[in-house]
Amino acid sequence: MRVVLLMGSDSDWPQVEKTWQLLKEFGVNVAAKVLSAHRTPTECAQFVQAAEGSGVKVFIAAAGLAAHLPGTVAAHTGRPVIGLPLAVGPLSGQDALYSMAQMPPGVPVATVAIDGAVNAALLAVAILALSEPRLATALEEFRRRQRAAVLAKDKELQIRLSKQ
Numbered sequence: 194m195r196v197v198l199l200m201g202s203d204s205d206w207p208q209v210e211k212t213w214q215l216l217k218e219f220g221v222n223v224a225a226k227v228l229s230a231h232r233t234p235t236e237c238a239q240f241v242q243a244a245e246g247s248g249v250k251v252f253i254a255a256a257g258l259a260a261h262l263p264g265t266v267a268a269h270t271g272r273p274v275i276g277l278p279l280a281v282g283p284l285s286g287q288d289a290l291y292s293m294a295q296m297p298p299g300v301p302v303a304t305v306a307i308d309g310a311v312n313a314a315l316l317a318v319a320i321l322a323l324s325e326p327r328l329a330t331a332l333e334e335f336r337r338r339q340r341a342a343v344l345a346k347d348k349e350l351q352i353r354l355s356k357q
């Protein structure tokens with residue numbers, strides 16, 4: 194297993210499913226797990242340490258509200274931790290974003306946008322791609338298709354405008 198996708202609650206799954214799907218599309222071996230920094234602190238620490246020992250390269254931790262999951266994961270591993278703040282509750286994810294982004298010096302969390310499920314997966318792939326040429330090639334291909342899609346949309350727009 195190369196990546197672990199942790200979430201603070203099973204209620205988070207609809208917002209993190211895209212991360213899971215995209216990692217699968219890249220052929221990344223990923224496991225998903227519900228663990229809470231607050232509700233299962235002991236299990237969280239044990240799981241992260243065991244995962245690091247079994248060769249997990251990157252952790253993605255998604256949570257909403259006072260989202261301490263990525264910070265807790267980062268406290269227990271030196272491997273890269275990607276924080277995915279979720280739009281949950283009255284503050285719509287701003288609380289989770291600040292919790293993840295404002296880590297104290299010494300324990301970094303690479304925080305993506307609120308509900309940034311796609312970029313969480315792409316960042317994990319980019320980290321793995323540093324040592325896996327197959328993923329580097331796949332990432333280049335992803336960018337190539339993305340570029341082609343934007344250029345095609347612009348072409349369609351120009352055609353529509355030229356008819357007005």
Ligand code: RP5
Nearest residue numbers: 201202204205256257258281
């Ligand atoms: C956070 O609290 C979870 O990540 C979730 O986003 C939020 C609410 O969890 P539930 O009450 O739905 O289990 O820890």
